[in-house]
Amino acid sequence: MARSSTSTSKDAQDLFRALWSAYSATPTNLKIIDLYVLFAIFTALLQVVYMALVGTFPFNSFLSGVLSCVGTAVLAVCLRIQVNKENKEFKDLAPERAFADFVLCNLVLHLVIMNFLG
Amino acid sequence: MATTVVGAAFLLLLLLPFSISQPISDSHRSAASDLFNKISPSLEDAYEALRVFEILAIEKKPPVTTDTCHTVLENLGSSSSPLKDLFYALKVSGILKCDVDGAVLKKIASRLKATVHDASTLLDIYYSVGSLVLIKDQDSNVDVLLTDADEIFRSIKALSQSDGRWRYSSNNPESSTYAAGLALEALAGVISLASSEIDQSKQVSIVKNDIAKLFDRIEKYDDGAYYFDEKFVSGSEHQDSLSTTSSVVRGVTSFAAVTSGRINLPGDTILGLAKFFLGIGIPGDTKDFFNQVESLSFLESNRISIPLILSLPETVYSLTKKGQLKVKVNTVLGSAAPPLTVKLIRAFSTGAKDSAIIDSKELQYNQNGGFHFLDAFPKNVDVGTYVFVFEIVLHDSDSEKIYVAGGQIHVPIYVTGIIKVGSAEIAVLDSDLGNVETHKTLDLAGNDVVSLSANHLQKLRLSFELESPRGRLFKPHQAFLKLTHETKIEHIFLVGNTGKKFENVFDFLGLVEKLFYLSGRYEIELTVGDAVMENSFSRLLGHVELDLPEAPEKAARPPSPPVDPYSRYGPKAEINHIFRVPEKRPHQKLSLVFLGLILLPFIGFLVGLLRLGVNLKNFPGSTVPATFGFLFHLGLAAVLLLYVLFWLKLDLFTTLKTLGLLGAFTMFVGHRILSHLALTSSKLKSA
Amino acid sequence: MAKLIFVVLLTLIPILCTSFSPEKPSDRRILVLLDDFAVKSSHSLFFKSLQSRGFDLEFKLADDPKIALQRYGQYLYDALVLFCPTIERFGGSIDAAAVLDFVDSGHDLIVGADNNASDLIREIATECGVDFDEDSAAMVVDHSGYAVSSTEGDHTLIASDDFIKSDVILGSKKIEAPVLFQGIGHSLNPSNSLVLKVLSASPTAFSANPKSKLTSPPSLIGSSISLVSVIQARNNARILISGSLSMFSNRFFRSDVQKAGSPTKHDKSGNEQFFTELSKWVLHERGHLKAVNVQHHKVGETNEPSIYRINDDLEYSVEIYEWSGTTWEPYVADDVQIQFYMMSPYVLKTLSNDSKGRYFTSFKVPDVYGVFQFKIEYERLGYTSLSLSKQIPVRPFRHNEYERFIPAAYPYYGAAFSMMAGFFVFSAVHLYNK
Incomplete structure (x- = not known):
């Protein structure tokens, strides 16, 4: 019925607006991390689409590319968890320490990726 | 035992085609001129060639040159020439009529007369006496008569054996038939050179006894040829049967020529000897040729009996x-x-x-x-x-x-003669009723073929009649009927006869196993032949389609056809390796497009960062931390650049080495900058 | 003095050893065993033709107690001619086994049998792959293919012109006149691939006693009767077996011949030409090949690598010569093939030649790796078999021989680098953002 569809779409719009305003409340550095994660995920998706189109020919390169994106995203998410002040679990961990871990892991990740890229 | 085997072989090898002997003919003469074509320095060879050409009256010039006479004169002139050379030189000179000085001959004669007395071996006596006889024939002025002919006679006789053979010398105990021939010739020479009459009756009759004993040793082939054979005798060259027999013939005929009485040898023996020499055909060796022709010339005109x-x-x-x-x-x-x-x-x-x-x-x-x-x-x-x-x-x-x-x-x-083949017919019969299903007459002179069909329950009958030119029954040596299957397997049958009619009935029921149960088209071929049939033929009569039952399990398999040698050796088909097709690659442009697309999120990230309004305000202001910060990011960039270089061309070892250095550096400066940042942020927090 | 003699003897040994060597494959010393020295004279044209080509013939009686084929393990002769059909037992140290060992060691054999062939000769022939008719009174009779003769009436003298079609074995010049034959026939086992019928009987011939009537179908009939056969053993020893010794005789060589049913009368039979050419083949003056100088290398290079890589282009060349009796002549043919073989041929190519005996080709190495062989298995009718094989390994690509930068993977490269760049930017921004 037209009324329920408009109401559902209105509900969806309200939901979306509520989420968006809630999200705007997050601190900027977390937003940066989120943006970074999105960037990585998006790149990974693009690669999967490409693979679907042309096949898995240099499979190692594909894996390497996708893994680099996914690994980056995962490490960024871990950093976000550790850096987020509202996260009670990591209250005692200095954010710089988290960042140092992040940098180290990323360097290792990129070494591995470069090796596997072929 | 070996000699009889050898003799039999000789017979069968050479005499098989000759059931009767053929006298010397023109083919012999042409073969002689072909055979004696080399000019040999040896006087013996020259003599053989000359003698053959003389006997056969060959018009072509024998292979001797003017040098031959020179050699002859040289040999005769030299006082140290061996007896054998003198002998042959005189023989050659006798035929070629080389101009030999009478004085030379006189000198030789006196030397020979002396040698004859002192000679110890049969060969020496033979050559000396022979040379003296030749001198006598060439120059009647020279005195060659032997005063002590009796003694010489006796000394030759002393070497004779009881079985009719002779020894070569008193030292050599072995006796030889060849030597017997030489001895007889020498004895004949002595008789002809005797200055006074030898006691003919006693001495000569003893020799005649020896001849009789010698001829007791003669050997015989099955077809009536007689010959003498010789075993190996040490101290002299082995003489085969031809040269031994020639030597005996030469000796006996020359002895018969000089004695007044008759030598009794059975006519069959002389005829047998002639058959032996003629049976050799045309020898391929010059010495064999000479021996054959000279012996035949002695048999041609001898005083014993002349064979016809x-x-x-x-x-x-x-x-x-x-x-x-x-x-x-x-x-x-x-x-x-x-x-x-x-x-x-x-x-x-x-x-x-x-x-x-x-x-x-x-x-x-x-x-x-x-x-x-x-x-x-x-x-x-x-x-x-x-x-x-x-x-x-x-x-x-x-x-x-x-x-x-x-x-x-x-x-x-x-x-x-021509054999008449007639009344040829072929028919297919039903086995049980004897009914004729198909009946065709064949014209064996023509070329038509018939086409029949039969199954295994029927019979095939072929019949024809053969008649000789005089109208009598003729049974040929070869009367074959051949059935050839399509797979080239052949079966041969003999056609039997009752009187003039030749008939063969194929009862297929009984033949199925022999035919290997192979159904199909069989070609029928009839071959009739005989040694006296001028029109022996082999004719394809036609073909019959046979329908045979299936072969049971245990039946014999037909033999596999022979491999054609020409097809077995041909070159093989070429093989080219089919390479694994590489995977289909996408278009290069597509990859480039996506490369561009991939870079978009990065740009989007940068744009998003700008939209969020990021700043670098937290960058430390004071120099030292700033340097550390700067160095930290430089270190990071260096590591990432190292990674890019690693991907481009470096190997893992150098990379790891460099990474260790750079990493350590980066960690150090990173630690400093981060601790500084941590310090400042905790200060802020507390404040 | 003794030292001098010793030194001289020592230097003679290599001279003696050069008489039969792979470098000069045709034989030099031939032992001829006869039943009777009359054969030496009655077959003198054949022997003279051998001697004029440089062979040393030694004639001995077959039962001579002093004959021997080898002394102290060395063979004294390079070829053996047995013209002794009636011999029951050889003399000296020769017997059937010794003759077969002689052939097994690579030497040639010529056997002439006759209708009174002994069991020994028949046994030697059977061991070589040729079966004479078992009936000892049988001869080959042909009532339609006999030689017209005014003295031979029983049709055992036959004129045959059914020769094997091979220029190598019988020479390039066609034998115009038929060949006269009188003797026993033999058959060949059809599964034996080493025996060849050089002269076959005509389809109307059969093997039986000419004097008596037939009671059962004869065992040897038609073209399957072989009159003269040759065998080339796997070690390239050649054996000639003839059912008639008189075929070699001067009488048959010189005789005129007219085949029954044919109007042409030839002045000279084909026997002399037939046996001269055939003896050239048997004694390795023709049809003896050697392959030397195998070379292979990558296209563009000259040295021979010890290993190839898959998908390499390589060139292979070999030189093949044929012995002409005195020198090695280049062998020209267009059917020599090379196989690149590992368990089965992956590549089989015909070699092209430059008319001077050099055969070459080039092909791409298959993309299967393993240990391959360059194989030439050359077997042609009448020629010695060439069997060359050179092992060569083929390796797959090394890790750095693949395509370096694959265009299809550019997006992935881009992604990885963009991640690295993003990380750098992020790390800076993250630390210093307020």
């Missing part, structure tokens, strides 16, 4: 061509025989030895051609193999003492 050879130029006669039976009688060297008649005593078929086809006919003589002939074969002579028995009857009774013709001579004769 009956020969037939043809032994195969054709009734269709109506040939004449021709018989030639010659001496061994092919010269004319004394007046005689040839009688055909009887002729009988080889299958029926008792009944004679021809009885006692006399052959007429053709003066121009020099042969005896039978005008025409009598009417009752049909095709077949016969044996004709001839006998030579000399006109002059005195000739019988000089010539020997042999008794009855058996000659196998083949009479051939």
Whole structure:
């Protein structure tokens, strides 16, 4: 019925607006991390689409590319968890320490990726 | 034992085609001129060539040059020439009539006379006596007569053995038949050179006894050829049967020539010896040729008995061509025989030895051609193999003492003719009822083929009749019926006969196993042949489609066809490797497009960062932390650059080494900047 | 003095050893065993033709107690001619086994049998792959293919012109006149691939006693009767077996011949040409090949590598010569093939030649790796078999021989680098953002 569809779409719009305003409340550095994660995920998706189109020919390169994106995203998410002040679990961990871990892991990740890229 | 084997082999190898001997003919002469074509420095070879050309009256020039006479004179002139060389030099000079000085001959004669006395070996005596005889023939002025002929005679005789053979010298205990021939010739020479009469009666009769004993040792082939053979004798070259027999013939005939009395040797022996020499055919070796021709020339005119050879130029006669039976009688060297008649005593078929086809006919003589002939074969002579028995009857009774013709001579004769093949028919019968299903007459003279079909329950009958030219029954040697299957497997059957009718019935029921149960098309071929059938034929009659039952499990498999050798060796088909097709690659442009697309999120990230309003305000202001910060990010960039270089061209080891250095540096500065940042942020927090 | 003799003897040994060597494959010393020395004279044209080509013939009686084929393990002769059909037992140290060992060691054999062939000769022939008719009174009779003769009436003298079609074995010049034959026939086992019929009987011939009637179908009939056969053993020893010794005789060589049913009368039979050419083949003066100088290398290079990589282009060349009796002549043919073989041929190519005996080709190495062989298995009718094989390994690509930068993977490269760049930017921004 037209009324329920408009109401559902209105509900969806309200939901979306509520989420968006809630999200705007997050601190900027977390937003940066989120943006970074999105960037990585998006790149990974693009690669999967490409693979679907042309096949898995240099499979190692594909894996390497996708893994680099996914690994980056995962490490960024871990950093976000550790850096987020509202996260009670990591209250005692200095954010710089988290960042140092992040940098180290990323360097290792990129070494591995470069090796596997072929 | 070995010699009889050898002798038998000799016979069969060479005499098989010759059931009767042929005298010397022009083919011998042309072979001689071909064989003696090399000029040899040896006087013995030159003498052999000259003698052969002389005996056979060959017009072509023998292979001797003017140098030969030079060599002869040289040999005769030298006082130290060996006896053998002197001997042959004199022989050559006798034929070539080299101009030899009488004085030289006188010198040689005196030397020889001295040697004859002192000679210890048979060969020395032989050469000396022989040379003296030759000198006597060439120059009558030279005194060659031997005063002590008796003594020399005795010394030669001393070397004789009790079995008729002779020893080469008193030191050598082995006796040799070849030496016997040499001795007899030497003895003949001594008799002819004797200045006073030798006690002919006693000495000569002893020698005649020796000759008789020697001829007791003669060996015989199955066809009547006689020969002498020799075992290995140490101290001299091995002489085979031809040279041994020639030596004996030479010795005996020269001895017979100088004695006044007769030497009694059976005529069959002389005829046998002639058969032996003629049976050799045309020898391929110059020495064998010389021995054969010289021995035949001695047999041609000797004082014992002269053999007459009956020969037939043809032994195969054709009734269709109506040939004449021709018989030639010659001496061994092919010269004319004394007046005689040839009688055909009887002729009988080889299958029926008792009944004679021809009885006692006399052959007429053709003066121009020099042969005896039978005008025409009598009417009752049909095709077949016969044996004709001839006998030579000399006109002059005195000739019988000089010539020997042999008794009855058996000659196998083949009479051939056209065999009439008729009433040929082929039929397919039903086995049980005897009904004729298909019946076809065949014309074996033509080329038509018939086409039949049968199954395993039926029978195939082929019949034809054979008739000889005189209308009698003819049973051929070869009457085959061949069935060939499509797969080239052949089966042969003999066609049997009852009287004139030849018939073969194929009972396929009984033949299924032999035919390997193979159904299909079989070609029928009939082959009829015989030695006396001029029109032997092999004809494809036609083909029959046979329907046979399936082969049971245990039946024999047909033999596999032979591999054609030409196809087995051909080149093989070429093989080219099919490479693994590489995976399909996307278009290069597509990859580039996506490369561009991939970079978009990065740009989007940067744009998003700007939209969020990021700043670098937290960058430390004071120099030291700032430197550390700067160095930290530089270190990071260096590591990432190292990674790019690693991907581009470095190997893992250098990378790790450099990474260790850079990493350590980066960690150090990173630690400093981060601790500084941590410090500032905690200050902020507390404040 | 003794030292001098010793030194001289020592230097003679290599000279003696050069008489039969792979470098000069045709034989030099031939032992001829005869039943009777009369054969030496009656077959002198054949022996002279051998001697004129440079062979040393030694004639001995077959039962001479002093004959021997080898002394102290060395063979004294390079070829053996047995013209002794009636011999029951050889003399000296020769017997059937010794003759077969002689052939097994690579030497040639010529056997002439006859209708009185002994069991020993028949046994030697059977061991070589040729079966004479078991009936000892049988001869080859041909009532339609006999030689017209006014003295031979039983049709055992046959004129045959059914020759094997091979220029190598019988020479390039066609034998115009038929060949005369009188003797026993033999058959060949159809599964034997080493025996060849050089002269076959005509389809109407059969083997039986000419004097008696037939009671059962003869065992040897038609073209399957072989009159003269040759065998080339796997070690390239050649054996000639003839059912008639008189075929070699001067009488047959010189005789004129007219085949029954044919109007032409030839002045000279084909026997002399037939046996001269055939003896050239048997004694390795023709049809003896050697392959030397195998070379292979990558296209563009000259040295021979010890290992190839898959998908390499390589060139292979070999030189093949044929012995002409005195020198090695280049062998020209267009059917020599090379196989690149590992368990089965991956590549089989015909070699092209430059008319001077050099055969070459080039092909791409298959993309299968393993240990391959360059194989030439050359077997042609009448020629010695060439069997060359050279092992060569083929390796796959090394890790750095693949395509370096694959265009299809550019997006992935881009992604990885963009991640690295993003990380750098992020790390800076993250630390210093307020």
